[in-house]
Amino acid sequence: MLLPPQTIPRIEDRERCTSSPVSPMSPYTSMPLAESLLQSNLGFIFISDSNGRLLRYNENLARLLEDAAAMGFKESATVSFLLSLDSELDFLAEIFSRGTILIEGPWPGCGPGAHDRIVAWLLHHIVDTDLCIGVGLEEPRRHRVETELERRLKYQNLVSNLSSRFVNLPPRDVDLEIKKGLEQVGEFFELERCAFAEVYPGGKSYQALHCWVKSGLFTPLSQDTHQFMPMLTERIRGGAPYGFSCREEIPGNWVHERRFAQGEGIQAGLMVPLKVGGSFLGAFLIDSFTKEHDWPDEMVEELRFVGGIFANAIARRRAEEELAGSEKRLRMITNALPLLIAYVGADRRYRFNNKAYEQWYGIPIEQVHGKTMREVLGEEVYARCKPYVDEALSGVSVNYRLELKLRQDKAPRFVEASYLPHLGPGGEVLGFYSLLQDVTDRKRVEMELQRKRDELAHVTRVATLGELSASMVHELNQPLAAILNNAQAAEIFLERDPPDLKEAKEALKDIVSDDLRAGEVIRRLRAYVVKGDVKSEPIQVNELVNDVLSLVRNDANLHKLKISTELASELPAVQGDPVQLQQVLINLLLNGGQAMNAMPSSGRLVISTSRMDKGEIKVSVTDGGPGIDEEFAERIFDAFFTTKREGMGMGLSICRSIVNAHGGRIWMEPRAEGRSTFSFSLPTKERGTDGRR
Amino acid sequence: MEDDKPIVMIIDDDASMRSSLQRLLLASGIDNIVFSSAQEFLSARLPDRPCCLLLDIRMPGMDGMELQSELVKIGRDLPIVFITGHGDVPMSVQAMKAGATNFLQKPFEHRVLLDAINESFEKDRTQRLARTQLKKLQERAGGLTPREQEIFAFVVSGALNKQIAYELGIQEGTVKVHRHQVMEKMQSRSLAELVKMAATLGIEARSVS
Numbered sequence: 001m002l003l004p005p006q007t008i009p010r011i012e013d014r015e016r017c018t019s020s021p022v023s024p025m026s027p028y029t030s031m032p033l034a035e036s037l038l039q040s041n042l043g044f045i046f047i048s049d050s051n052g053r054l055l056r057y058n059e060n061l062a063r064l065l066e067d068a069a070a071m072g073f074k075e076s077a078t079v080s081f082l083l084s085l086d087s088e089l090d091f092l093a094e095i096f097s098r099g100t101i102l103i104e105g106p107w108p109g110c111g112p113g114a115h116d117r118i119v120a121w122l123l124h125h126i127v128d129t130d131l132c133i134g135v136g137l138e139e140p141r142r143h144r145v146e147t148e149l150e151r152r153l154k155y156q157n158l159v160s161n162l163s164s165r166f167v168n169l170p171p172r173d174v175d176l177e178i179k180k181g182l183e184q185v186g187e188f189f190e191l192e193r194c195a196f197a198e199v200y201p202g203g204k205s206y207q208a209l210h211c212w213v214k215s216g217l218f219t220p221l222s223q224d225t226h227q228f229m230p231m232l233t234e235r236i237r238g239g240a241p242y243g244f245s246c247r248e249e250i251p252g253n254w255v256h257e258r259r260f261a262q263g264e265g266i267q268a269g270l271m272v273p274l275k276v277g278g279s280f281l282g283a284f285l286i287d288s289f290t291k292e293h294d295w296p297d298e299m300v301e302e303l304r305f306v307g308g309i310f311a312n313a314i315a316r317r318r319a320e321e322e323l324a325g326s327e328k329r330l331r332m333i334t335n336a337l338p339l340l341i342a343y344v345g346a347d348r349r350y351r352f353n354n355k356a357y358e359q360w361y362g363i364p365i366e367q368v369h370g371k372t373m374r375e376v377l378g379e380e381v382y383a384r385c386k387p388y389v390d391e392a393l394s395g396v397s398v399n400y401r402l403e404l405k406l407r408q409d410k411a412p413r414f415v416e417a418s419y420l421p422h423l424g425p426g427g428e429v430l431g432f433y434s435l436l437q438d439v440t441d442r443k444r445v446e447m448e449l450q451r452k453r454d455e456l457a458h459v460t461r462v463a464t465l466g467e468l469s470a471s472m473v474h475e476l477n478q479p480l481a482a483i484l485n486n487a488q489a490a491e492i493f494l495e496r497d498p499p500d501l502k503e504a505k506e507a508l509k510d511i512v513s514d515d516l517r518a519g520e521v522i523r524r525l526r527a528y529v530v531k532g533d534v535k536s537e538p539i540q541v542n543e544l545v546n547d548v549l550s551l552v553r554n555d556a557n558l559h560k561l562k563i564s565t566e567l568a569s570e571l572p573a574v575q576g577d578p579v580q581l582q583q584v585l586i587n588l589l590l591n592g593g594q595a596m597n598a599m600p601s602s603g604r605l606v607i608s609t610s611r612m613d614k615g616e617i618k619v620s621v622t623d624g625g626p627g628i629d630e631e632f633a634e635r636i637f638d639a640f641f642t643t644k645r646e647g648m649g650m651g652l653s654i655c656r657s658i659v660n661a662h663g664g665r666i667w668m669e670p671r672a673e674g675r676s677t678f679s680f681s682l683p684t685k686e687r688g689t690d691g692r693r
Numbered sequence: 694m695e696d697d698k699p700i701v702m703i704i705d706d707d708a709s710m711r712s713s714l715q716r717l718l719l720a721s722g723i724d725n726i727v728f729s730s731a732q733e734f735l736s737a738r739l740p741d742r743p744c745c746l747l748l749d750i751r752m753p754g755m756d757g758m759e760l761q762s763e764l765v766k767i768g769r770d771l772p773i774v775f776i777t778g779h780g781d782v783p784m785s786v787q788a789m790k791a792g793a794t795n796f797l798q799k800p801f802e803h804r805v806l807l808d809a810i811n812e813s814f815e816k817d818r819t820q821r822l823a824r825t826q827l828k829k830l831q832e833r834a835g836g837l838t839p840r841e842q843e844i845f846a847f848v849v850s851g852a853l854n855k856q857i858a859y860e861l862g863i864q865e866g867t868v869k870v871h872r873h874q875v876m877e878k879m880q881s882r883s884l885a886e887l888v889k890m891a892a893t894l895g896i897e898a899r900s901v902s
Contacts, residue, residue: 477778478707481799485713488803492720507716514709 033156034126034133043145044082044118044136047126052079055131079134083121122149155302158188162306166313171324174317175210178310182212185306189299193287195221196310198276199237204230206283209314218289219264232257236273239280241304243270243295268293272303274311276318282311331355340436343422346393346429348372360406360438381406385417392419392432401439414443476521479514486511538573539581541609541617541682547578548585549607561593562604571609571617574682576662581682584655584666585619588678591652592623595676612681616664620679655680699743699814701725704734704760705776706752714747717803723810731755735763743821745794745813750777750784758784761791772813772820776801830894833879841878843899844871848884849891850898860901 037045038058046057054077057065068076075081122135137145161184165177178196186194195211205228211220221227231254235242244250245268250258261269266287274282284307334341334354343352353368361368361376373389374382381404391398398419405412420433490507493500545565556563585607592605606622652666659666659680666680701718703725705711711727718725725747728734732755734746750757757775764770772794775785785796794816795809837845847857854872858865881887891898 477799478710481776481778481801482707482709482713484800485710485717485803489713489717489720492717492803503716503720507713510709510713510716514713517709 031126031129033152034131036152037133037135037149040148042135042148043138044134046079046082046134046136047131048079048134050130050132054078054082061136082118082134082136154188158184159306159309162309166309166316169313169317171317171320174313178210178313179212181310182210185303186212186214189286189303191286192289193218193220195285196274196307196314197221197227197283197285198314199233199281199283200226204228204233206233206236206285208285218287221285227260229256229260232271236271236283237280239273239275241270241272241300243300244268245294246292265289267291268295270295270300270303272300272307274304274307276311276315282307282314338437340434342434343431344373344389344434345431348374348389348393350376351431377406388417388419389432392421393429395421395423395427395429397421413438414440476518479518479521482514483511483518486514536575536577539576539578540573541571541619542567544578544581545585545607545609545619548582548589551582552586552589556593563589564604564606566606566608568608568610571611572615572684574617574662574684576682580658581662584658584680585621587652587655588621588680591678592621595623615684616681617684618679618681620669620677622675622677624675697742698724699745699817700740701747701810702734702739702744702771703727703747704729704731704752704757705747705749706730707749710749717806718810721803721807723807731757731760731763734760743814743817744771745810745817746771746773747810748773748775750775750788758788758791761788761793765791770820772816774806774809774813827893830879830890834890834894834896836878837875841871841875842896844868845875845879845887845891846896846899847901848872848875849888849896850900852901856901 034047038047038056041058041060044058044061044064046054046061048054054065057077065076068081073081118136118138120137122137124133124135125131126133135145135149162181165181166174169177182194182196185191191212191214193211193213195208197206197208199206203226205226207226208221208223211223213220231251232242247258247261247267250261252258260266264287266289268288268291270284270286270293272284272286273280274284276282284303286303330352331354335356337354338356339354340356340360341352341354342350342357345351349370349372350368351370353365355365357363357368358365363376368376373385377385384402384404388398388400399417401414401416403412403414416437416439418435420435421429422431422433424430486507490504490511493504493507545567549563549565552563589605589607604624606620608620608622610618610620612618656666659682662682664680664682666678669677669679701723703711703714703718705714705727706729708729711729715725715727728737731752748757748760755763757773757777761773764773770792773788773792774795774797775788775793776797776799777784778799788796794813797805797809834842834845843861844857847860852860854865854868858868861868875881876887879887879890881890888898
């Protein structure tokens with residue numbers, strides 16, 4: 001049977017049945033709502049495609065369609081059948097463009113009985129789909145269905161509202177939002193008092209963290225005190241809701257609860273347990289003061305769902321606070337350490353820096369955070385660290401020591417660094433920990449130590465200057481003796497009759513090579529004596545004397561040798577190599593000391609500096625030794641001349657070479673009382689180099 | 694005879710010293726063998742000729758002084774001429790006491806060297822002679838009977854035959870016969886010589902009580 005053609009439906013726009021503005025994103029036309037409606041027995045619900053074919057429908061409608069099929073109607077599962085339309089295509093297009101359409105009937109005599117009851121169809125386009133939902137409203141339940149629809153819509157709204165409240169919320173704002181949210185809940189569910197409480201694990205009391213009351217008419221639950229409610233708390237932790245519609249319903253043994261309800265004037269109450277962090281540690285506590293109240297299951301479910309949103313927000317805030325707290329603790333520790341501590345992510349950005357970074361880089365930590373290493377360290381420094389950073393990010397621990405200039409205005413620092421890769425559960429590198437230590441001071445000490453060692457080696461070398469080591473002597477003796485043997489052999493061979501020229505030649509060949517060998521030894525000896533590069537710089541002679549004294553002080557003490565100085569003041573500077581001049585002075589001191597060794601009396605060595613005519617400076621070493629005969633005065637500076645029993649006599653000749661090279665002279669002044677004084681002079685800038693060389 | 698021509702053993706760790714010494718000795722007509730270390734010398738078989746050592750005091754490993762004491766220990770005290778690069782007075786005294794012939798300081802004239810070597814050769818010759826002598830005497834003494842050995846010991850104490858006979862409880866005539874035998878076997882021409890032989894052999898005179 002076809003539809004009566006004379007019925008032309010009146011198409012009327014109809015505003016949404018809520019007070020919220022029309023919006024394509026309104027939950028009213030969303031799939032979730034559509035789904036929930038389908039599950040309900042609110043009238044007749046269907047979902048159709050854009051061709052008007054019914055895709056889904058609720059139970060009520062299913063029965064109706066069954067009836068229609070039994071009655072012989074073909075193709076009843078279409079919008080056109082339900083709406084008794086001729087053509088629905090234009091009609092559906094209307095829906096898709098307007099969003100909502102209400103079509104009033106009735107359609108008397110259109111079909112089986114149930115069909116008759118439908119007085120209007122509410123049709124909606126489901127957003128983001130090419131589907132539409134239809135709700136058939138029947139009298140007398142029409143109003144109720146409409147109210148219910150409205151309520152559902154509001155609920156959906158509430159849920160989405162609450163959810164978006166807590167998204168990306170900084171922890172400090174959570175409380176305020178909970179307050180606002182509770183207000184919404186209270187209004188929606190038409191409550192008088194609604195509190196969000198927390199139970200303490202193992203405890204028998206709860207504390208109201210937040211409470212809303214309807215416009216100041218009722219007293220909120222105290223947030224400071226713990227309400228001792230053993231039975232209720234236990235129920236909460238068990239996870240099952242509890243509600244009473246009137247006070248008498250409260251079990252007799254719930255003593256505290258009864259008393260509390262009585263005291264507060266609570267007529268009906270509902271407790272909905274909520275999970276905070278995995279266990280039931282929270283609850284909605286709803287009280288009704290003015291009347292007794294039933295708590296329908298649906299409401300409890302909805303409250304449970306909504307409560308979950310609050311519980312999540314609180315749990316999340318707790319976690320963040322925990323995190324912030326532990327981060328705070330971490331900072332406290334790391335800031336106290338004299339190291340640079342940082343965490344760098346795999347993207348080479350700083351995630352964590354301790355306070356030391358502020359001192360090193362001179363920028364606040366907040367400005368370091370999130371920046372790449374290259375940005376913070378600068379191109380130059382980063383280029384030097386980069387190979388190690390790469391290695392760390394490949395999963396290898398690395399240590400290095402570098403001298404880095406971290407800030408343009410500061411001196412370079414010696415840095416010892418460790419990079420420790422941070423691996424994720426699958427072995428991937430998530431970042432690395434960086435530990436840096438400033439070892440500049442330590443390095444300075446090391447370098448100072450090395451310098452002193454070098455100095456010591458130098459002094460030792462100079463100390464043996466006067467007496468060549470036995471091996472040196474031996475080494476010179478060998479070629480000399482061999483040369484003599486060969487020369488004599490050659491003589492003998494040549495004196496033969498006839499002369500043995502062949503043998504003589506062989507002998508001469510060996511002589512030549514031995515001679516060269518000897519020359520090598522001499523060369524090595526020279527190199528041994530002269531240390532490194534020859535410098536030329538201004539020298540304060542008094543300082544030179546003091547430097548030498550500090551070097552030989554130990555040895556002097558060891559030999560119980562007293563050294564005193566008589567230094568003139570305000571001497572001009574001389575130009576030369578401080579190391580070589582030190583060598584000269586040390587040698588003179590050594591000689592003086594050795595001379596005094598031979599004497600039983602304990603005299604002292606005296607070093608004096610003074611001005612001479614012609615702008616020269618004189619340095620003298622006077623010893624209390626036996627003195628040297630005048631006749632040796634000149635020869636004493638010759639090489640290989642020595643009055644010492646064991647000695648090669650090299651020291652003074654080398655001293656002479658050095659002093660001469662500096663433009664000065666060295667001589668001996670025998671004094672009375674058997675002392676001797678060795679002096680050397682050095683020119684100063686005062687009289688310049690006017691032909692003095 | 695070639696056997697008798699003396700030979701010098703040169704021991705020095707320095708190659709040019711070795712070769713120059715060799716050359717010099719060669720020019721002077723003296724045979725020589727070179728060794729580069731004391732150990733090498735000790736493990737070599739030495740020719741049976743008069744010889745002496747030309748030894749460098751300072752050598753790595755076993756030095757000159759150590760070699761000297763080693764040689765004394767094994768009973769081969771060959772005459773040694775030490776050469777040294779240092780004027781070690783205390784060392785030279787020690788060396789001489791231990792039996793070195795000479796102590797030369799480098800560099801030395803070859804005359805000095807030759808004298809020292811010849812002196813050593815003489816010494817060695819003398820020693821070798823003495824050794825040979827001793828061997829001969831020992832052989833001779835080995836042929837004496839026990840009784841003859843007894844008589845030998847008494848005779849060199851200057852005891853009369855009568856006294857010896859009384860001491861031993863035998864006839865004087867028997868003593869005479871034994872005495873004659875001893876003189877024959879030992880090839881001694883006089884009592885004095887026999888006494889010397891006894892001393893050389895280390896046989897103690899026995900006096901009659």
